[in-house]
Amino acid sequence: MKIPVIEVFGPTIQGEGMVIGRKTMFVRTAGCDYSCSWCDSKFTWDGTEKHHIQMMEAEEIMQDLREKGADQFGHVTISGGNPGLLPQIDQLIDILHDHDLEVALETQGSRWQTWFTKIDDLTLSPKPPSSGMKTNYQTLDFIIDSLKQKQRGKCSLKVVIFNEDDLGYAENIHQRYPDVSLYLQVGNDEITMDNDQALSLYLLQKYEELIDQVMVSTILKDVRVLPQLHTFLWGNKRGV
C-alpha cells in the first residue's frame, strides 16, 4: 500500500528531543487526526497543500532519500502529520533497516501500530491543554505498555510547553510514566514570523523562562529541557 508523503528532506540535524543534533533525513507524511492550535506543520493536514501529497511506495521513498542524501546519512526520521495513522509504514521501516539505517518516529501517541516496536528512536509527544486537543490516556497507556514489553530501540516522551497549564500537564505525564525519559520543549507561538534573528532572540527568552519554571518544580526532577534547535538556526523555514 502506498504512503501519503508531503516532503522528504535532509540531511539535516534532528532539532528536537532525544536525538537532538543527530544527522538525519526526514520523511514527512500527510494527514493528522489532531488539529493543534499551534501546529507548526499545519500544511500536512489543513488542505492547503493537498496537491503536493505524493502517494509513494516504500521503495520509491527509499530512492528519493538516496537522491537527496546519497550515501551521506545513517538515520531517517519519520514525522508528519501523524505517521501513526499508517499501517503501511511497516514496509518502509524494513527497507530502511535493510539499508543499515536507523529509524526514528515522531508521533503524538493517539494511535497504535505494531511497527512501533521496530523503531530505534521513538518520540511520543502527547499534547498539553494549549493545543486544544484531549489526550486519550487509555491509548497512551497501551502504547507505552506495549513498547516496554517489546521494543527494539528507545522511547521517550516530549511535551511542548506554552504556559503554566501545560507545565502542570507535563508534571502529570511524568508522574504517570516515571520510567520513560521526559523532554520538555519550548513552544513556538510565532510560527509565521519571518525575521529569523528576532525569532531566535524571542525563543531564547522563552527557553530561559521555561528553564526557570522547571527548576522550581518539585515533580520535574529527572527531565531535560530543550529548545527547537532548527528554529534557532533557520527560523520557521520549511524542509530543514
Ligand SMILES: C[S@@+](CC[C@H](N)C(=O)[O-])C[C@H]1O[C@@H](n2cnc3c(N)ncnc32)[C@H](O)[C@@H]1O
Ligand atoms: C509537527 S509534529 C509531527 C508529529 C506528530 N504529529 C506530533 O505532534 O508528535 C512534530 C513535533 O513538533 C512539535 N510542534 C508542533 N508545533 C510546534 C510549535 N509551534 N512549537 C514547538 N513544537 C511544536 C510537536 O509537538 C511534535 O513534537
Ligand SMILES: Nc1nc2[nH]cc(C(=O)O)c2c(=O)[nH]1
Ligand atoms: N531539523 C528538524 N528537526 C525536527 N525535529 C522534528 C521535526 C518535525 O517537524 O517533526 C523537525 C523538523 O522539521 N526539522
Ligand code: SF4
Ligand atoms: S499532532 Fe502533530 S502534526 Fe498533528 S496537529 Fe498536532 S503538532 Fe500538528
Ligand SMILES: [Mg+2]
Ligand atoms: Mg517541525
